[in-house]
Amino acid sequence: MDLVYTPEQQDFRAEVRAWMEANVPKEPLVTLEREDGYHQHVEWERKLASGNWGMVTWPEAYGGRGLDLIQWLIFEEEYYRAGAPLRVNQNGIFLLGPTVMEFGTDEQKARFLTPMAKGEVIWAQAWSEPNAGSDMAAITSKAIRDGDHYVITGQKTWSSRASFADWGFGLFRTDPESKRHKGLSFILFDLNAPGVTRRPIRQLHGDPGFAELFFDEVRVPVENRIAGEGEGWNVAMATAGFERGLMLRSPARFQAAAERLVKLFRQHEAKTAPAAREQVMQAWMDAQAYAYNTYAVASKIMAGGHIGAEASLNKIFWSELDRAAHRTAMQLLGASAELRHLDGGALNMWLEGYIFSLSGPIYAGSNEIQRNIIAERLLGLPR
Amino acid sequence: MDFTITEDQATLTQGVRDYLAGVHTPELLRALDASDSRRSDAVWQGLTEMGLPGLLVPEAQDGLGLSLLDAVLIAAELGRAGVAEPLADTALVAAPLLAKAGGQDALLAAIAAGKAKVALQHPVNPWVADLDGASHILSVKDEALLLADHGGTAELLDSVDPLRRLYAPVAPTGTEVGSADTLLDHAALIASAQLVGIADAMLEQATDYAKNRSQFGQPIGSFQAIKHHLATAVVKIEFAKPVIQRAAVALQKNAASASVHVSHAKIAAADAAWAMSETAIQTHGAMGYTYEVDLHFWMKRAWALSSAWGDRAFHLARIDAAVIGGALPIGPGHSFA
Structure with missing residues (x-):
């Protein structure tokens, strides 16, 4: 154990910091859940790509920098330190990207990863269906082979980014006779293909952050399938591992929130409830604990280890700390908390953040599912 | 790093x-x-x-x-x-x-x-x-x-x-x-580390009990109510461990911030062990309330060490001074400050 950054890591931090200071928009962007804000965020993705910051851990051949996970954490720290916009291509770079890297052919890597890193193609996820939420193996949307194409028919829902994105990825039943985890394949599809209908769904905050997708005989080339036919469940589980495990929520995000919360507390200190002080400290402690744990996981992976069911621990921890920190902020704001805009007309980011934090314990596998995974796979309790 | x-x-x-x-x-x-x-x-x-x-x-x-x-x-x-x-x-x-x-x-x-x-x-x-x-x-x-x-x-x-x-x-x-402070920091750090070991022991005992005790014709560990109690405790225990290791490194190097990190470790470990002790007794049911199962040795040690070498109020006060008081740099990039 050596908890000191090397001179090279410090130089890298300085390089990221300088670029962010010069390039991060001075004014906050409109929320990426709205069409105008979405396009602003796509522009930002392209700006990042122009500095070669699209996805620093990927090989240079695919638009990355070939850096390690510690450098990725440093990048994320500087990203959040600079208050840079949310990543509209998060589903692509953090979920699909690692999946394609692990399971894709060279042709698929070149075709999908490079435009992803450059911000040219924005990705939506398409896991859930109306009757397949926590029980994802209940998926019924079909992709039936017809020559060198699949013909997709069915429905997906809660599809993040799908209101405006370019492409989507998800699981489809390629063997219509199959049940549960068998007979599923991991398929990428063009959201603008004939037969795809998007119905944006307004989220709690009122903007269409996700959408319902209807597939009416959508033809998708067979070469858009990742890994073998019928192997989709294992590919999806690997994707879910990336999502829960390391990349979806970097600790810098919560450390930034904890820092803002401490500042908010100082402003409101004279009129806070006695418990608020402790909740603010708990937010700092939990964000730090999450950071240490993430550095430990990153170090373990760099030493050749991997992350398994432990990913479920991370997902519970960050989602619950995020909700608690934002709830504390709402309570500190008191009667102002309900106002969508605070003094000076700026959006009430604590309210927006609190609303978003309520989705954390639900998406990427609800925390109840994560607790089942912990109990069954880590503790060995009977199913 | x-x-x-x-x-x-x-x-x-x-x-x-x-x-x-x-x-x-x-x-x-x-x-x-x-x-x-x-x-x-x-x-x-x-x-x-x-x-x-x-x-x-x-x-x-x-x-x-x-x-x-x-x-x-x-x-x-x-x-x-x-x-x-x-x-x-x-x-x-x-x-x-x-x-x-x-x-x-x-x-x-x-x-x-x-x-x-x-x-x-x-x-x-x-x-x-x-x-x-x-x-x-x-x-x-x-x-x-x-x-x-x-x-x-x-x-x-x-x-x-x-x-x-x-x-x-x-x-x-x-x-x-x-x-005096160096004694307190070293002893609080070692108490924290013992507490996560105690918590792990209680987790193992409760998990074994849940696998072996049957009610309604099946092991009680197959019920989500038991699973979720235990899983919640695991999260607390596992996220206390890196905090303790990070505090150990800080204290070993005599870092100026070592006391804050020791206090964080003590709070995280005591909270995890105390929560685990209540989860463990609940999992054991009435057996947990007896002197006949082994659990009580660890549960009582957890109570004792949680408040030894600085109780929750003591360690929170040190974090308060550093974090809310502003002596410690916080935010992204300051994980190892």
Whole structure:
């Protein structure tokens, strides 16, 4: 154990910091859940790509920098330190990207990863269906082979980014006779293909952050399938591992929130409830604990280890700390908390953040599912 | 930057765990509970033969010269096995303090040989553990840490933990060997590490019970109510561990922020152990409320160590001063400040 950054890591931090200071928009962007804000965020993705910051851990051949996970954490720290916009291509770079890297052919890597890193193609996820939420193996949307194409028919829902994105990825039943985890394949599809209908769904905050997708005989080339036919469940589980495990929520995000919360507390200190002080400290402690744990996981992976069911621990921890920190902020704001805009007309980011934090314990596998995974796979309790 | 423990550290920790699992059994705890002294020369002899008292004694004094990171890994194993002998206080707290102070070669050699035991007295605690049987005492006067020989008997206090041996504090005296805060930080760190080991032991006991106890025709561990209680406790325990390791590294390097990180570790470990103790008794049902299952030894140790070496209020106050007070840089990029 050596908890000191090397001179090279410090130089890298300085390089990221300088670029962010010069390039991060001075004014906050409109929320990426709205069409105008979405396009602003796509522009930002392209700006990042122009500095070669699209996805620093990927090989240079695919638009990355070939850096390690510690450098990725440093990048994320500087990203959040600079208050840079949310990543509209998060589903692509953090979920699909690692999946394609692990399971894709060279042709698929070149075709999908490079435009992803450059911000040219924005990705939506398409896991859930109306009757397949926590029980994802209940998926019924079909992709039936017809020559060198699949013909997709069915429905997906809660599809993040799908209101405006370019492409989507998800699981489809390629063997219509199959049940549960068998007979599923991991398929990428063009959201603008004939037969795809998007119905944006307004989220709690009122903007269409996700959408319902209807597939009416959508033809998708067979070469858009990742890994073998019928192997989709294992590919999806690997994707879910990336999502829960390391990349979806970097600790810098919560450390930034904890820092803002401490500042908010100082402003409101004279009129806070006695418990608020402790909740603010708990937010700092939990964000730090999450950071240490993430550095430990990153170090373990760099030493050749991997992350398994432990990913479920991370997902519970960050989602619950995020909700608690934002709830504390709402309570500190008191009667102002309900106002969508605070003094000076700026959006009430604590309210927006609190609303978003309520989705954390639900998406990427609800925390109840994560607790089942912990109990069954880590503790060995009977199913 | 590398947040992993080495293969050597993992091997040593596993070796200590295996040794203690073989000799330091629940049956032994019950036998100690039934004895007058609650201490066993044979157990101390075994720990000495394993080389445990000398882990942090410098190599020049026949120790292994290990670090506080090794110390927290071993302390967790002592907690897991429910060890009541004053090994943690002497070997993992006093030894590194005395090595740092310098000029204590003879005492350090005696610690490594298992011949000296050092009791720790600090105003933050209204008691001194294992004063009877200690050859030396570290105590605090006006912020100074004093070392003195100790002999004779002291007034015994009654702890809920049947294997803790607590005594009324004595008048501080001796040679100055450091500051009061360094004793508190080292001891709080080692208490934190023991607490996660204690929590792990309670988790294992509760999990075993949930697998073996059947109701409604199936193991109670197949019910989500039990699964989710235990999973919630696992999250708390696992996220306390890296905080303790990070605090150990800070204290080893005498970082200016070490006290804050020790306080964070103590709160995280105590919260995890206390929550685990309530989850464990609930999982055991009425059996958990008896003296007949082993759980109570660990549960009571968790209560004791949670408030020893600074209770929640004490450690929160130190975090308050640093984080809300602004002395510590916080936010992204300051993970290791």
